[in-house]
Amino acid sequence: MLSRRLILALLVLAGLSLPARAFEAGRPPWPDTALARLQAYALVQTLNAELLSNASATLTLDRWCAAHALAPAGAKVVAGRVREADKPADAAIRELLGAGPQERIVYRRVRLTCGARVLSEADNWYRPALLAEEMNRExxxxxxxxxRVVRPLGFSRSTLAARLLWQPLPVGWEMGAPIPADPGRNLDMPEFLLEHRAVLKLPDGRAFSALVESYTRDILAFPPPP
Structure with missing residues (x-):
């Protein structure tokens, strides 16, 4: 009999090679079965690992969208500004960025979409004084x-916190705790599944952006792996 760890690894690999038929209008339902819950958990953890190992969440979502056919071929992640939003940088944000009390900090909230799907919502505080003039203008x-705008800076990403906002499996599932599945229903996913808090840094170590990223259930908007 396959071990639970081996099953999890196989599900992760399956999730990375979904066929192009995954792109459909709407959000394909997932059945509320123990297998589907395990698959969902494996896939969210896969995206989590990819985000942790790459400097740009935008480029990571580009690859995720393409690999899981969340939009028509060739679609790229775009940022939709939420222009009415405003969250001035507090003392904690300024400390993270190493910015003095008088330095201008710009707040930018966006929804990152691929095709018609919103994959994440992000709060971003950045230091315009550390960016090129054309970057600030853009x-x-x-x-x-x-x-995409700051990619020429060759920045690095330091993740401060990464947490699952949804637990499809109960504590102790790997030791045989019963999984609360209901095969007659569809799997109910909350709006947000994963949250990251991170700081972007220049090659010289200076922080220029503080981020809070919330990843939506549309990261799983494809049929469950066969």
Missing amino acids: LETTDTAFG
């Missing part, structure tokens, strides 16, 4: 994703 006048 960030202020367009909806281009932050990661």
